[in-house]
Amino acid sequence: MESAATKKPCIRCTKSGGIITCGGCQQWFCTRHLLEHREELSVQMDQVGQEHDLLQRDLISEKSIHPLVTLINKWEKTSIENIRVAAQDARDDLQKYLDRTNIQVKTTLLSINKELQVSRESDDYTELDLIRWMQQLAELREMLEKPSTIDFIDDDRTQPLIHRIQMKQREATHTLVRRSEKALVRTNAMLSLVNIPHNANWESNGITVAGGNRKGPLSNRLSQPIGLYVDDDQTIYIADYGNHSIVEWKCNATSGKVVAGGNGPGNGINRLNNPTDVIVDNETNSLIICDKGNRRIMQWFRRSGTSGQSIIENIHCSRLVMDDQRFLYVTDNKENAVLRYRMGEKHGQVVAGGNGRGDGLNQLNGPTGIFVDQDYSVYVSDWGNNRVVKWVNGAKEGIVVAGGQNEGNDIARLSRPQGVIVDASGTVYVADGWNNRIMCWCKGATEGIIIAGGNGRGDKANQLHDVMGLSFDRDGNIYVVDQKNYRIQRFNIRINRA
Numbered sequence: 001m002e003s004a005a006t007k008k009p010c011i012r013c014t015k016s017g018g019i020i021t022c023g024g025c026q027q028w029f030c031t032r033h034l035l036e037h038r039e040e041l042s043v044q045m046d047q048v049g050q051e052h053d054l055l056q057r058d059l060i061s062e063k064s065i066h067p068l069v070t071l072i073n074k075w076e077k078t079s080i081e082n083i084r085v086a087a088q089d090a091r092d093d094l095q096k097y098l099d100r101t102n103i104q105v106k107t108t109l110l111s112i113n114k115e116l117q118v119s120r121e122s123d124d125y126t127e128l129d130l131i132r133w134m135q136q137l138a139e140l141r142e143m144l145e146k147p148s149t150i151d152f153i154d155d156d157r158t159q160p161l162i163h164r165i166q167m168k169q170r171e172a173t174h175t176l177v178r179r180s181e182k183a184l185v186r187t188n189a190m191l192s193l194v195n196i197p198h199n200a201n202w203e204s205n206g207i208t209v210a211g212g213n214r215k216g217p218l219s220n221r222l223s224q225p226i227g228l229y230v231d232d233d234q235t236i237y238i239a240d241y242g243n244h245s246i247v248e249w250k251c252n253a254t255s256g257k258v259v260a261g262g263n264g265p266g267n268g269i270n271r272l273n274n275p276t277d278v279i280v281d282n283e284t285n286s287l288i289i290c291d292k293g294n295r296r297i298m299q300w301f302r303r304s305g306t307s308g309q310s311i312i313e314n315i316h317c318s319r320l321v322m323d324d325q326r327f328l329y330v331t332d333n334k335e336n337a338v339l340r341y342r343m344g345e346k347h348g349q350v351v352a353g354g355n356g357r358g359d360g361l362n363q364l365n366g367p368t369g370i371f372v373d374q375d376y377s378v379y380v381s382d383w384g385n386n387r388v389v390k391w392v393n394g395a396k397e398g399i400v401v402a403g404g405q406n407e408g409n410d411i412a413r414l415s416r417p418q419g420v421i422v423d424a425s426g427t428v429y430v431a432d433g434w435n436n437r438i439m440c441w442c443k444g445a446t447e448g449i450i451i452a453g454g455n456g457r458g459d460k461a462n463q464l465h466d467v468m469g470l471s472f473d474r475d476g477n478i479y480v481v482d483q484k485n486y487r488i489q490r491f492n493i494r495i496n497r498a
Contacts, residue, residue: 012036105140112136193374193424194472199496202451202478205461206489209479210236210249210256215486217243219255222486227277227290227319227419228469230479236488237287238481239275239469246278246287246300249488260287260300260308267294270307277319277469283326290317290330297330312341312348319419323372331367331380338370338378338391352378352391352398359385361397369419369431369470381417381430388420388430388441402428402441402448409435412447419470419481431467431480438467438480438491452478452491459485 009016010030019028022037029037112133119125211222223242230236234251237259245262249255261272273293281288281299289298289308295315300308316334323329328341330348336357339348353364365384372378376393379401386407389398403414416433423429426443429451437454441447453464469481476493 101143105143108136108140193422194474194476196423196425196427196476196493197495198425200476200493201496202491202493204452204491206452206464206480206482206491207461208487209251209490210238210247210488212485212487215242219257222247222256222488224483225481225486225488226468226483227275228471228479228481228488229279230471230473231280232474234473236479237278237280238488239278239290241274241276241292244272244274244293246272246275246289259302259305260289260298265293268307269309272298276317279320279322281322281326288320288322288328290320292317297328311344312346315339318368319370321370321372323376324374329370329372329378331370333366336364336367338364338367338380351393352380352389357384361389361399364389368417371420371422373422379420379422379428381420383416383418383433386414386417388414388417388428401443402430402439411439411450414439414448418468421470421472423472429470429478431470433467436464436467438464438470438478452480452489464489 008019008028010019010033011027012033013030015030019030020034021028022034024041027037116133119129211220211225213221215221215223217223222238222240224240225238226241227239228236236249238247238249238256240247243262244265245258246260247256248259249257260278261270261275263271265271265273267273272289272291274291275289276292277290279288280286284299285302287298287300287302287308288311289300291298291310295313295317296310297312297315297317297320298308299311312328312330315330316332318331318333320328320330326343328343328348329351330339330341331337332339335350335354337350337354338352340351341348353362353367355362357363357365359365364380364382366382367380368383369381370378378391378393380389380391380398382389385404387400387404388402390401391398403412403417405413407413407415409415414430414432415435417430418433419431421429428441430439430441430448432439435454436457437450438452439448440451441449453462453467455462457463457465459465464480464482465484466482467480468483469479471479473479473490478491478493480489480491482489
């Protein structure tokens with residue numbers, strides 16, 4: 001406490017004699033009220049001591065349960081219940097399928113039994129009949145034990161039953177953080193950098209995994225496919241330019257399913273007009289589509305499936321890709337640029353080109369395929385300049401990483417490049433359009449290596465005809481849009497052990 005330098009009234013009785021100021025609250029008190037104030041402080045001191053003792057008791061107590069542990073226990077109980085309910089639903093569904101199968105087997109078995117009785121009584125049967133009956137019985141047994149119409153599907157694209165929890169420390173406090181499990185799987189539509197061993201190459205003969213049945217609108221055909229997206233389960237999404245649709249083609253399927261468009265060309269929300277590319281946005285469970293003929297980018301939610309919504313308009317779009325921050329990159333053929341959009345915004349930022357049509361390092365000429373790596377560098381197939389150019393994030397000029405020696409078919413040149421992808425080592429893979437081949441260019445190389453095609457234009461397993469889109473799957477197999485053969489070819493990776 002300090003003596004008052006000047007006379008000020010007591011804060012409680014307004015007397016001005018014998019005034020002393022409190023060094024803590026800086027209030028002025030007379031002698032009597034100063035003693036009361038000290039008694040009040042003493043009571044508060046006791047309360048602080050009690051709180052200290054309680055905290056110390058809780059700290060050393062082995063029986064106390066931390067509030068965050070209670071939250072974890074609640075999460076555990078809820079998660080187990082969600083799994084139990086989902087498992088029971090699956091068991092119920094399976095039993096329905098099995099009941100229907102049993103009825104079918106019983107009906108067929110009864111028919112076979114009658115035929116056996118008649119044949120035995122009349123002694124009218126041959127070895128061929130015996131073989132036929134055994135085959136029928138074997139098929140019925142397989143229907144019971146291994147029903148071909150029932151699949152166990154682990155669908156990681158649906159809303160997860162369990163959300164992962166984790167403890168995350170920030171500064172001086174602990175926080176229970178809950179994150180969607182979807183954040184732990186493939187990141188949206190970003191083309192992940194695949195690790196390709198240095199001693200890898202690819203089979204010279206491709207396998208047709210979609211189309212290949214000539215041009216047409218039927219479910220087992222494609223019509224001028226351009227872009228594609230390969231999901232983690234090797235499901236392929238194809239921008240079928242000529243059929244004005246996006247087709248989903250499951251692994252090992254013999255036909256595809258239209259999942260967007262397919263209602264003829266048009267500009268309604270249920271139609272597409274010459275789509276050129278598609279990606280999957282796992283965050284919103286939707287398809288993002290380059291609807292070139294309508295000069296717009298469409299978002300098509302996979303759950304509804306019947307119509308989409310325009311999210312970017314008035315853009316001469318050709319290809320698109322999304323990075324791990326959910327920025328969308330789109331090639332604009334009119335502006336000869338690559339534009340970057342934040343999802344939900346209508347106006348993009350130029351990240352490559354945009355300085356008119358030309359062959360300067362700050363220019364592009366009809367950009368087609370694009371790829372974005374984990375450093376947000378943009379790789380662009382510069383179609384009219386027969387090169388692939390890398391634009392480092394924020395750069396004003398690009399760096400030629402493939403081709404750039406004028407058009408040609410030797411291994412130092414490209415001819416109208418299309419799709420482009422990059423692996424973890426920085427090797428560039430490019431669909432060399434009019435040379436009907438796939439090439440890879442190691443980092444810093446002045447010449448490329450032919451890894452698929454390059455055997456002349458044709459429809460054989462080792463040939464291609466106007467290659468377009470290009471993608472890896474998670475195993476490093478390469479998928480190629482073989483446009484004029486109306487098919488998607490997969491070239492399987494192989495590792496040289498020698």
